[in-house]
Amino acid sequence: MSAAPDVAPVRGARQRLVAAELLKVTSTRMWLGFLVGTVLYIGVGVVAVILTPTQPGSPVPTLETAAGMRNLFAQAGGAYVFAIVLGALGMTQELRHQTLTSTFLAEPRRNRVMVAKMTAYGVVGAVYGLVGVVFGYALALALLPIKEHAEVPWTALWQIAGGAVLGCALFAVLGVAVGTLLRNQIAAILLILVWVLLVEALVVAFLPAWGKWLPGGALSGVLQSTGFGGAEYLPVWQAALVLLGYAAAFGALAALTTQRRDVT
Amino acid sequence: MTRSEPTETAPWTGRPLEVRGLTKRFGDVLAVDDLSFEVSPGRVTGFLGPNGAGKTTTLRCLLGLVAPTSGTSTIGGRVYHEIPSPALVVGSALEATGFHPGRSARDHLRVLSRASGVDERRVPVVLDQVGLGGAGERSVGGYSLGMRQRLQLAAALLGDPGVLVLDEPANGLDPEGIAWLRSFLRYLAGEGRTVLVSSHVLSEVEQTVDDVVIISVGRLVRQCPLVELTDHAAHVVVRTPDPGSLRSALTAALPEAAVALTDDGALTVSDARPEQVGHVAHAAGIELHELRAASTDLEEVFLTLTRGDAP
Ligand SMILES: Nc1ncnc2c1ncn2[C@@H]1O[C@H](COP(=O)(O)OP(=O)(O)OP(=O)(O)O)[C@@H](O)[C@H]1O
Numbered sequence: 047m048s049a050a051p052d053v054a055p056v057r058g059a060r061q062r063l064v065a066a067e068l069l070k071v072t073s074t075r076m077w078l079g080f081l082v083g084t085v086l087y088i089g090v091g092v093v094a095v096i097l098t099p100t101q102p103g104s105p106v107p108t109l110e111t112a113a114g115m116r117n118l119f120a121q122a123g124g125a126y127v128f129a130i131v132l133g134a135l136g137m138t139q140e141l142r143h144q145t146l147t148s149t150f151l152a153e154p155r156r157n158r159v160m161v162a163k164m165t166a167y168g169v170v171g172a173v174y175g176l177v178g179v180v181f182g183y184a185l186a187l188a189l190l191p192i193k194e195h196a197e198v199p200w201t202a203l204w205q206i207a208g209g210a211v212l213g214c215a216l217f218a219v220l221g222v223a224v225g226t227l228l229r230n231q232i233a234a235i236l237l238i239l240v241w242v243l244l245v246e247a248l249v250v251a252f253l254p255a256w257g258k259w260l261p262g263g264a265l266s267g268v269l270q271s272t273g274f275g276g277a278e279y280l281p282v283w284q285a286a287l288v289l290l291g292y293a294a295a296f297g298a299l300a301a302l303t304t305q306r307r308d309v310t
Numbered sequence: 311m312t313r314s315e316p317t318e319t320a321p322w323t324g325r326p327l328e329v330r331g332l333t334k335r336f337g338d339v340l341a342v343d344d345l346s347f348e349v350s351p352g353r354v355t356g357f358l359g360p361n362g363a364g365k366t367t368t369l370r371c372l373l374g375l376v377a378p379t380s381g382t383s384t385i386g387g388r389v390y391h392e393i394p395s396p397a398l399v400v401g402s403a404l405e406a407t408g409f410h411p412g413r414s415a416r417d418h419l420r421v422l423s424r425a426s427g428v429d430e431r432r433v434p435v436v437l438d439q440v441g442l443g444g445a446g447e448r449s450v451g452g453y454s455l456g457m458r459q460r461l462q463l464a465a466a467l468l469g470d471p472g473v474l475v476l477d478e479p480a481n482g483l484d485p486e487g488i489a490w491l492r493s494f495l496r497y498l499a500g501e502g503r504t505v506l507v508s509s510h511v512l513s514e515v516e517q518t519v520d521d522v523v524i525i526s527v528g529r530l531v532r533q534c535p536l537v538e539l540t541d542h543a544a545h546v547v548v549r550t551p552d553p554g555s556l557r558s559a560l561t562a563a564l565p566e567a568a569v570a571l572t573d574d575g576a577l578t579v580s581d582a583r584p585e586q587v588g589h590v591a592h593a594a595g596i597e598l599h600e601l602r603a604a605s606t607d608l609e610e611v612f613l614t615l616t617r618g619d620a621p
């Protein structure tokens with residue numbers, strides 16, 4: 047038989063897969079809606095911290111302290127909530143709209159697809175983090191003059207910004223993993239919101255020694271801010287490693303469960 | 311819809327497709343049961359069976375989306391995930407494959423071209439090919455069933471592959487679309503490509519296919535060229551005052567033939583020619599009142615075969 051020869055493997059396949067995943071994100075409008083949500087959420091956070099009346103003896107550090115100022119600027123890291131939900135949707139939407147078949151037909155090496163998806167969402171999360179930081183800082187600096195406050199901690203701002211960008215990137219990766227593991231879109235969104243906004247907030251508030259090891263607590267660590275008073279947090283590098291560990295562990299678990307699962 | 315400009319031989323033209331002892335169990339459901347068949351290059355093969363026969367499951371196993379319980383299926387001698395850049399050599403459109411409603415057809419194909427390593431310049435080409443040239447910028451959410459089917463086909467053609475695997479591609483297409491699909495598949499097979507098309511109605515692909523692979527409840531019922539099925543549909547109708555004697559004479563003389571008594575007293579003899587039947591009757595000294603060749607509707611043959619009471 048005169049069969050035509052083999053096709054050479056496409057070069058740069060990994061980069062192409064990441065580019066494909068990024069195009070999936072930008073070719074529908076959801077990312078824009080989430081970005082608007084991010085900006086609103088951060089805006090509300092910043093305004094709330096600035097307007098919170100300063101009561102003597104309150105556990106929330108006031109803007110007249112360095113910790114209070116950190117807390118204000120750390121609000122700019124609020125994009126993480128949207129980053130993790132967006133990441134989860136990145137996988138649950140493929141299941142819901144049955145596009146996973148096309149995805150795996152184009153690249154049957156599923157591990158590569160998973161790595162590419164997590165990489166792409168890491169990038170998207172970082173961009174969200176950056177947009178949040180720029181907007182949050184600008185708003186905070188614009189509103190600060192209306193309140194008595196300590197000096198703006200300029201050097202800490204760089205570190206908070208770096209923490210926010212890294213944290214949002216890793217939360218987005220974590221989101222992809224959670225979406226892959228739970229598969230059901232509603233279940234994934236509900237679990238994430240309940241966990242992030244309720245369970246973690248409670249553990250961080252009442253069991254700070256444990257809370258600092260949870261993803262949200264580790265995020266406080268990379269931002270070096272308690273958000274709410276009384277909590278503890280890890281040193282930056284330790285917190286960053288904990289976050290990285292969560293993203294890597296859940297990411298690997300998600301990739302593993304995808305490996306042989308039937309796509310029907 | 312138009313054909314693409316002539317290309318040099320597409321990669322992997324001339325490679326067969328093989329399914330060997332394939333079995334797939336979903337819990338209690340045995341969807342595919344020890345199925346074996348081959349699909350030859352340069353021909354259009356119809357993969358036929360009623361609803362739930364296991365066609366889609368077989369194709370998903372072949373394309374590496376479903377892990378078989380046992381058995382193998384290969385394309386050009388390789389399992390799908392071992393083929394380098396598989397979408398460049400195997401184009402496929404499967405049932406239950408969707409689109410994001412908020413994404414345009416063009417972007418859907420651009421995503422696939424990036425992921426599979428196809429040149430993005432193929433996107434407008436295949437959109438034109440399936441007649442979606444003017445609708446490529448629209449969100450797929452607003453597409454009709456037939457338009458989605460065409461987009462599915464466009465995705466399969468993206469890599470200009472030498473092997474095509476299409477699951478019920480005619481579903482939802484208008485008569486003009488079906489006619490186009492027919493001639494397009496014939497044209498592709500004419501170039502030496504391997505074309506496998508599934509359907510649950512034989513009449514739908516009757517004018518398109520060269521070979522048929524018929525399955526029922528997960529098992530192979532028949533694999534043969536379509537003409538053999540047409541021959542199978544031919545039979546002899548014979549009328550005699552003494553059907554009992556003729557029947558025994560025929561079964562003795564023509565062991566291949568299946569003889570049946572119809573309600574109106576005639577005998578039907580399948581797998582036999584009128585002259586054979588006439589000769590047997592003459593030799594046995596049986597009087598005949600009618601002797602003629604007849605043919606069953608092909609769809610009926612298909613129904614008989616897949617009902618499981620075929621000879
Ligand atoms: N994911 C699944 N889980 C459980 N059962 C399944 C699954 N996929 C298919 N089946 C079962 O396997 C059998 C074969 O289904 P399949 O979709 O392959 O049939 P088909 O020949 O493509 O039918 P149709 O003509 O309706 O498309 C059916 O009984 C179906 O219910």
Ligand SMILES: [Mg+2]
Pocket residue numbers: 365366367405477
């Ligand atoms: Mg089917």
